Amino acid sequence: MKTVISNNGGPAEVVINSRGAAGGAEAMWRREDDLVCPDDHFDGRIGIHDHITDAIADPDPVRLAPDLICLRFEVMKVRSALGAVRQLLDTGTIRPGDTLVDSSSGIYALALALACHRYGLRCHIVGSATVEETLGTQLEILGATLERMPPSDDLRLDQSRRVERIRRLLAERPHYHWMRQYHDPIHYDGYHQLAGGLDRALPPGPVTLIGGVGTGASTGAFAEGLRGAGREVRLIGIQPFGSVTFGAEQTEDPDMIIAGIGSSIEFANVRHELYQQIHWIAFEYARAGAVALLRDSGIFAGLSSGAAYLVSRWERGRAPGRTVVFMAPDTGHRYVTAAFAAHREVPPLDDLVPRDACCPSELTTPWSVADWCGVAADWATADIGAA
Numbered sequence: 001m002k003t004v005i006s007n008n009g010g011p012a013e014v015v016i017n018s019r020g021a022a023g024g025a026e027a028m029w030r031r032e033d034d035l036v037c038p039d040d041h042f043d044g045r046i047g048i049h050d051h052i053t054d055a056i057a058d059p060d061p062v063r064l065a066p067d068l069i070c071l072r073f074e075v076m077k078v079r080s081a082l083g084a085v086r087q088l089l090d091t092g093t094i095r096p097g098d099t100l101v102d103s104s105s106g107i108y109a110l111a112l113a114l115a116c117h118r119y120g121l122r123c124h125i126v127g128s129a130t131v132e133e134t135l136g137t138q139l140e141i142l143g144a145t146l147e148r149m150p151p152s153d154d155l156r157l158d159q160s161r162r163v164e165r166i167r168r169l170l171a172e173r174p175h176y177h178w179m180r181q182y183h184d185p186i187h188y189d190g191y192h193q194l195a196g197g198l199d200r201a202l203p204p205g206p207v208t209l210i211g212g213v214g215t216g217a218s219t220g221a222f223a224e225g226l227r228g229a230g231r232e233v234r235l236i237g238i239q240p241f242g243s244v245t246f247g248a249e250q251t252e253d254p255d256m257i258i259a260g261i262g263s264s265i266e267f268a269n270v271r272h273e274l275y276q277q278i279h280w281i282a283f284e285y286a287r288a289g290a291v292a293l294l295r296d297s298g299i300f301a302g303l304s305s306g307a308a309y310l311v312s313r314w315e316r317g318r319a320p321g322r323t324v325v326f327m328a329p330d331t332g333h334r335y336v337t338a339a340f341a342a343h344r345e346v347p348p349l350d351d352l353v354p355r356d357a358c359c360p361s362e363l364t365t366p367w368s369v370a371d372w373c374g375v376a377a378d379w380a381t382a383d384i385g386a387a
C-alpha cells in the first residue's frame, strides 16, 4: 500500500504501489505517511527555450517526502548571473561586446560565461590553477578566457592574489566590468524574481530553508523573497570548517574543503541577520549526505547538497508542521572520484548527529551546530565572555 500525495501536497488517498516497496535506504528513514505519489505528473506540455540558460536557470523542486523538498539545480548561479547581467545592460552600465570579469573556480564562472554567451558579452574568469577540466573546457568553448592563478596552501592569500590580479586588469582595461559576486547585491535580484514562483509552488505553512552559504546570495535572497511573500521562514546556513563567514576560521577540516561554500575573507553579500541557525560540516559527513541523497532519491548532486540533505534529515525530525526545503546547487559529476567512489564506506545518516556550539572554541569536526541570533559580533566575542 502506498499513500498518494496530490500535486499541491493536499489530501492523501491510499493505493497499491505497483513498484513495490520504496527503495531500501529510503524506506528505513521515511515515516509511514511519507511515501510519495507514483504518478509522474506529466501534463503533455513541452516548452521551447530561446537559450540554454532559460532551461537550467530555475530549480526543479523535487518532493522527497510530503514535508521535504529538494530545490535541485543543474548550475545554481545561472539565474543570479542572468539577473545581474540583464540589469547592467538595462541600466546602460555595460553594452553588448563589453567584457565581464570576476574571480571564481566553480559554478559562478560557468553561470557568468553562459549569461555572457546569451547576451553577446565577453567573459574573463580569474580562477585557480586547479579549475577542473570539465569546467575549464566548457569555458574555453564558450569563448570565455580563463586565467589560472598559481595555487598556494593559504586560501586567504589565494583570494587576495586573485583580487589583486583583477585590480591590475581593470587598471589596464578600464572598460572591463568587475562583477564582484561576493560583494555586489545585484546578485540577489535574479533569485528574488524566483522567490514568488517558489512561494506559489510550496505547500502552505511555515518553511525551513536549508542551504550552503558561499556569497550568501542564494539562501539570503530566497529567504527574503519567501518572507516578503508572507511566509514564515527559518533559514539554516551550512558552512565548511575553517570559513571566516560565521567565525569558524580556527577549526580546520582535515579532508577536502567543500567547494563553493565558506570563505577565507569577509563577503559583503552575506546578510548574517537573515539566518537562525548555522551548521559546520566536514567533508566526510557531506559525502555521506550526497551518497544518501542519490541512494534515497536518485538525485546526483554535489557535496554542499549532501551537507544540506544531512541537515534537512536532522532538522525535519525536530520541526513537525514545517516544510523543509533544501538547496542542491550543482550536479555530482565533479565529485565522482573524490567523494562518490568510496560510497560503500560512508556511515548511515541516521547515526550522525551534530555537537552544539555556543562560541567558536566549541566548534568541533565533523559536525557542529549553533543557534545564530543574527549578530555576528556576539558569536565572535562569546569566547572572550566565557574566558
Ligand SMILES: Cc1ncc(COP(=O)(O)O)c(C=O)c1O
Pocket: 106, 107, 108, 212, 213, 214, 215, 216, 217, 218, 219, 259, 260, 261, 302, 304, 305, 329, 330
Ligand atoms: C556547490 C555550491 N553550493 C553552494 C554555494 C553557495 O551559494 P551562494 O554563493 O549563493 O551562497 C555555491 C556557491 O558557489 C556552490 O558552488
